[in-house]
Amino acid sequence: MTQQFLRDDDLMPFVEGLMNRYPVIAPVAKRTRFVFEKLIAADDLRLDYDTTVLPPKKVFFPSRQDLIHFDQQGFSACIEPQAQVLMGVHPHDIKGIAMSDRFYSDRHFDNNYMAYRQVTYIIGSSVQQHYKYAFFGSINADKPLSGHDLFMTKIDGGYVIEVVSDKGAELLACGSFSEASPAQIAEAEAVNAAAMENCPQKLNGGSAEIREKVRAAYESPLWDEMSEDCFSCGSCNIVCPTCYCFDVQDEWNVDGASGCRFRLWDACLTSEFSEVTGPGGTENFRDKRAERYRHRYMRKAAYLNDQLGGPACTGCGRCSGACTADIANPVNVINKVLEQ
């Protein structure tokens, strides 16, 4: 596929061109942080963001999603995807989306996710600023990017735009581009390599070693020690690009005759997550904080490896920043396990 060049001055017209055709969801500033949100004005776009509070999975897997509407007459699905553009996705978040795509399409095809995913154009963008907890340079680092349509890398004077798919090529009609020069392409490659190199945090082992050692540490007292301050709040789950568990609930409309079945994000760190109701009350199969804490790391580092061919972690560092007790940083946890 081709490599194009977009001059700095042509960025806003391109974004406006996209917005004329589609809803565009992109990183914007919100108080001291950034969030993925539908652009209202093109110049709200902040491609210089470090990270967003929530990962872009929310575009296809919103925190609350209607599944079925029901009334006295019957029930119907509510899958109504509209074409949209998801712009400014960092490379590690593109990998996270690719992992989610596997989770939702393997074995049983979950169209409540996939239908929205498949009508979305994804435009990746290079990391211009590192989040202080980021370690994507040392996890799944050699995993190639897939599933996106365009990728834009900030270089001197503009952006090198890699056209990754036919869908991506369609979007070029929204702006004015010139062919990127070999020097510009080389500069873009160097920028992306440097972003990987310069991650502020680093794991001290490769995927295979992490998988083996985390699994072997199942009985380790480390989980008790590390989870001692855990509030079981599930913040680490909620901000994780590869967490995809959910609850399903029903609710009535005010008419008392119709309503909705919907799913909402759930979190395996919360104490209710693995409860079962029995005659003597509830039974909890992961009753202790340490068991729930361990489950999350087992899942990310070992259990999901078979399906993904690598750990279910992007190195975004969101969990580290979201944890109230400051105990969720995978770099601290995994590096400790690796020392054992």
Add this chain to the structure above:
Amino acid sequence: MSCKNSKEKTDPGIFMPKAAEVVNAQMVTPTEKHFTLRLNNGDMFDYQPGQIIEAGRFGFGEIPLGLSSSPVNAKTFDIVVRNIGKVSQALCELNTGDTMTVRGPFGNGFPVDELKGKDILIIAGGIGLCPVRSMIQYILQHRGEFGRFTLFFGARTPQDLLFEEDLEQWRASTDVHYFETVDRPDKAWQGNVGVITTLFPQAAGIGPDTHVIICGPPVMYKFVIAELDKLKVPRGHVFVDLERRMKCGVGKCGHCQINDKYVCLDGPVFRFSDIENLEEAI
């Protein structure tokens, strides 16, 4: 990822249930209701003994339940609901002629082909009888295809004995060596008293060639397994039917995970030797 003419346009998703009419409903204990269902669209409901469904009522939700009838008569199928929570209560309010919803069947049932020709012991505790009833009925319907068939059933009290008609039949039948016990008898009870493991000395012919199915409360498993070990039944011949909370039934929602396994995809029936080292299993 193109969406042109693809199935994504019409696929209603994994949460779309089918409507099923209640063709019979009966309280079988003070807390359990036995339903016989038939799909409203007239389709056969195709499943294996031991598989599960999500049964639901809109406005309340869905719960996972084992199918408790043999698939031989697949026009109708049975479930038993224990009235214990919000959704199960809403289901138990339904009666003949009402509609509930079903999704499924999900998961792996009992390994019928592997069990054929073998001596079978089924051990059911309490409402653990409901899901294994699908296999009991299957064996009795195909009696010649199985070896010696022994059935243990234990309940807390005589009031908790489910499927009274079935029990009467099994007590009288020569096709099954049936043994039962209650933990706490009433005055009328003349049978065995004690936990389910007290039935082992009464039954003959349980040994290394026996294949065993167990379903009951979690506390029951370790005691039963200990007895089977004494009788030299290999753990690879033992199948357990596990239950968890499930929201999707298809390996997405995460609630039913046991370490790296999903009860809805890899179970609910597991070979005991495959899960005995999984701490979260039982």
